[in-house]
Amino acid sequence: MVTSERDRMAAELQDAMRRSTMFTVLLHHATASKAGMNVTDAQCVNALAMDGPQTPGRLARLMGITTGGAITAVIDRLEKAGYVRRTRDPDDRRRVIVELVAENADQFSAYFEPMGRAFRERLAGCSDEQVAFLLDWFRRNNEAMPEVIAEIRKLP
Numbered sequence: 001m002v003t004s005e006r007d008r009m010a011a012e013l014q015d016a017m018r019r020s021t022m023f024t025v026l027l028h029h030a031t032a033s034k035a036g037m038n039v040t041d042a043q044c045v046n047a048l049a050m051d052g053p054q055t056p057g058r059l060a061r062l063m064g065i066t067t068g069g070a071i072t073a074v075i076d077r078l079e080k081a082g083y084v085r086r087t088r089d090p091d092d093r094r095r096v097i098v099e100l101v102a103e104n105a106d107q108f109s110a111y112f113e114p115m116g117r118a119f120r121e122r123l124a125g126c127s128d129e130q131v132a133f134l135l136d137w138f139r140r141n142n143e144a145m146p147e148v149i150a151e152i153r154k155l156p
Contacts (some may be wrong), residue, residue, distance in 0.1 A: 053099035
């Protein structure tokens with residue numbers, strides 16, 4: 001069957017994104033391992049670094065784990081390792097807020113520097129218009145991902 005050039009490029013792009021996702025997963029396994037964490041714990045640190053302090057329930061929903069024992073175990077491990085601390089919500093003392101311990105999170109972030117350097121090197125060869133396109137693409141892609149992940153979690 002003959003396909004258009006656009007169909008061929010779209011298929012190649014999908015394969016490239018699939019490979020990029022694979023490398024991203026491997027990157028996160030490598031950085032988590034270097035920090036002595038598992039990937040879920042590391043992604044909780046990542047989420048807190050990007051989005052700021054959160055409730056355990058919000059972290060659990062984001063990670064796709066239970067709001068009871070599973071997220072408590074994650075937070076316990078991260079607290080013991082010095083990456084997070086539990087505080088009380090000043091507006092509702094019954095609510096727990098999980099926040100990063102900045103100096104320890106900075107040590108974890110250092111493992112991402114080789115990736116950051118490679119990213120900056122690739123970006124240096126792009127025009128402002130290309131950077132704007134990529135930024136728009138990733139923003140829209142990231143907006144779609146929670147729904148895609150939810151859909152995948154519902155599959156049999």
